[in-house]
Amino acid sequence: MSAEATHRFILYVTGRTRRSERASSNLRELCAQRLASGSYEIEVVDVLDHPARAETDRVIATPTVIRTTPLPRRRVIGDLSIADQAAHALDLPGLLRSVADDQAEAPR
Amino acid sequence: MSTTDREIPKLSTGITGLDYVTEGGLPIGRTTLVAGSAGSAKTVFSVQFLAAGCEAGEAGVMITFEESVADIRRNVRALGWDLAAYEADNRWRFVDASPLVEGEDEIVGHFDFGALLARVEHAVSVTGATRVSFDSIGAVFSRFPDSTTVRNELYRLVHALREMGVTSVITAERIEEYGEIARFGVEEFVADNVIILRNVLEAERRRRTIEVLKLRGTGHRKGEFPFTILPGDGIVIIPLSSMELQMRSSDVRITSGNEELDTMCGGGLFRDSVILVSGATGTGKTLMVTEFIAGGIAQGERCLLMGFEESRDQLFRNARGWGFDFEGMEAAGNLKVACSYPETASIEDHLVSIKATIDEFRPNRVAIDSLSALERVASERGFREFVIALSSFIKHQEIAGLVTSTSKTLLGGESVTESHISTLTDSIILLRYVEMFGEVRRGMTVLKMRGSLHEKAIREFSIDHGGMHVGRRFANTTGILTGNPMHVPPSDAERIGQLFGDE
Numbered sequence: 001m002s003a004e005a006t007h008r009f010i011l012y013v014t015g016r017t018r019r020s021e022r023a024s025s026n027l028r029e030l031c032a033q034r035l036a037s038g039s040y041e042i043e044v045v046d047v048l049d050h051p052a053r054a055e056t057d058r059v060i061a062t063p064t065v066i067r068t069t070p071l072p073r074r075r076v077i078g079d080l081s082i083a084d085q086a087a088h089a090l091d092l093p094g095l096l097r098s099v100a101d102d103q104a105e106a107p108r
Numbered sequence: 109m110s111t112t113d114r115e116i117p118k119l120s121t122g123i124t125g126l127d128y129v130t131e132g133g134l135p136i137g138r139t140t141l142v143a144g145s146a147g148s149a150k151t152v153f154s155v156q157f158l159a160a161g162c163e164a165g166e167a168g169v170m171i172t173f174e175e176s177v178a179d180i181r182r183n184v185r186a187l188g189w190d191l192a193a194y195e196a197d198n199r200w201r202f203v204d205a206s207p208l209v210e211g212e213d214e215i216v217g218h219f220d221f222g223a224l225l226a227r228v229e230h231a232v233s234v235t236g237a238t239r240v241s242f243d244s245i246g247a248v249f250s251r252f253p254d255s256t257t258v259r260n261e262l263y264r265l266v267h268a269l270r271e272m273g274v275t276s277v278i279t280a281e282r283i284e285e286y287g288e289i290a291r292f293g294v295e296e297f298v299a300d301n302v303i304i305l306r307n308v309l310e311a312e313r314r315r316r317t318i319e320v321l322k323l324r325g326t327g328h329r330k331g332e333f334p335f336t337i338l339p340g341d342g343i344v345i346i347p348l349s350s351m352e353l354q355m356r357s358s359d360v361r362i363t364s365g366n367e368e369l370d371t372m373c374g375g376g377l378f379r380d381s382v383i384l385v386s387g388a389t390g391t392g393k394t395l396m397v398t399e400f401i402a403g404g405i406a407q408g409e410r411c412l413l414m415g416f417e418e419s420r421d422q423l424f425r426n427a428r429g430w431g432f433d434f435e436g437m438e439a440a441g442n443l444k445v446a447c448s449y450p451e452t453a454s455i456e457d458h459l460v461s462i463k464a465t466i467d468e469f470r471p472n473r474v475a476i477d478s479l480s481a482l483e484r485v486a487s488e489r490g491f492r493e494f495v496i497a498l499s500s501f502i503k504h505q506e507i508a509g510l511v512t513s514t515s516k517t518l519l520g521g522e523s524v525t526e527s528h529i530s531t532l533t534d535s536i537i538l539l540r541y542v543e544m545f546g547e548v549r550r551g552m553t554v555l556k557m558r559g560s561l562h563e564k565a566i567r568e569f570s571i572d573h574g575g576m577h578v579g580r581r582f583a584n585t586t587g588i589l590t591g592n593p594m595h596v597p598p599s600d601a602e603r604i605g606q607l608f609g610d611e
Contacts, residue, residue, distance in 0.1 A: 047222055048226055060205050064213065073210065076216055080216050
């Protein structure tokens, strides 16, 4: 765990299902597009292996992502399939310039 | 194979009266839906279901979607359950799904209740729980707007509970007391067993009832049963007249405390019976109660007097006026006088406290003066149930019970108490004012004496410092009971007598 990370996330999932994988890749993509590489950490917790952690964090639904850093915590339920909405819910910054440029060029 | 062999075994719930209503408890390993309107004691029910299990050495898991864990612990402490102690003992676990203080989680995309299931399974396995409560379904639907997903996930939860082999209770909201079973159509996925809790406003009074709507594959009692919530006991369901069948009756005679009255009754009252004394105010009911109590004490019996009309001081003073020393009797330990005003509690609470007093003091005879005073705090139906439950309880204890009822009118008449209790009591003694020739006199008759011959005459009686004195019969008078006494000239009476005379 690097001390410099500005954003930390815990992603709770149930088993290695397609929904779990989808949530995980959606979260990684969100971070890659909006946070500088190396400035964030994602921990994936399987509730089947760690029910007590789910209890402590009072997680009901899976997938649930909790942004633990920076405070205040943010919690979002679901597979994060709508990127803009997920970014807004997790209070992430806008798209990185390089990503924004790529997307702006994409239609051509 | 007979049907009884195939019946699903039931788990004794430990909730007073519920095993009776469910004929043995809730089906083992199944989920029971407990539906009720706001304030119908759903949460108390779900906590008590687990607490009763804890008391019996079982363990329980409570999933709370609505009230916070701290609130539940605090709220039920007043009812007598120390959840923290159970938790410390690893017999109780909360799965806290109550709303977070920092606000609701946002929802983006698809989800399931995998984490909740994992937490419940974990809690059940570490405690070895046999009981699970879930409070409440309505709160889940209001927190997660995607009702299709919620419905699917709750169905999975119920299925998982069954797989775990636990007996569970799930609460759900209702909008109307007499309408659809529950909101959101939840009975679709917990359809096997349904219990309804009601809190109905009836004649300006709240009346709580419980009804077992269905217990699939097994029998249960039908209809609504009143219940109350008491500190130290929680929900106490009051079973009604159905206890009647098991009651014994003996032919042991006891004194009414008045020799002349004993003679009228054919040799005294029966021990295992309930006697109703009915009359207008001032006719001598309290005197009869006093003599009944003093007569018991004189025989060395334990006697309990419960007053709902007069204070202890008044009752003691009355007794002294007729030459009985209640203070001395109480000091000697064989008499207990308990007074309370009807308005201090609901009719169900009164019933439970009367029962508790009888259970504690273990009297040979009990007198209640007056039963009709309690009519003031009950709806008509509530009172009827109270009278039925009380008289069957008294008879069940195999003690003698004397209850009084005040008629509404001075002359003749009948009170609600009488119409409800008359078929349940073994004996009825009527005290009546008799207005004759500008004078008010008192008349008494034994209207009914189950299992015995008794005198049919209406006798005059008087009251002085020595108590009650039964005198001569009212000859040549008719219409006393209806409140219109008429003097019949002797010649007419003779002629009427001859109509039925032997040939």
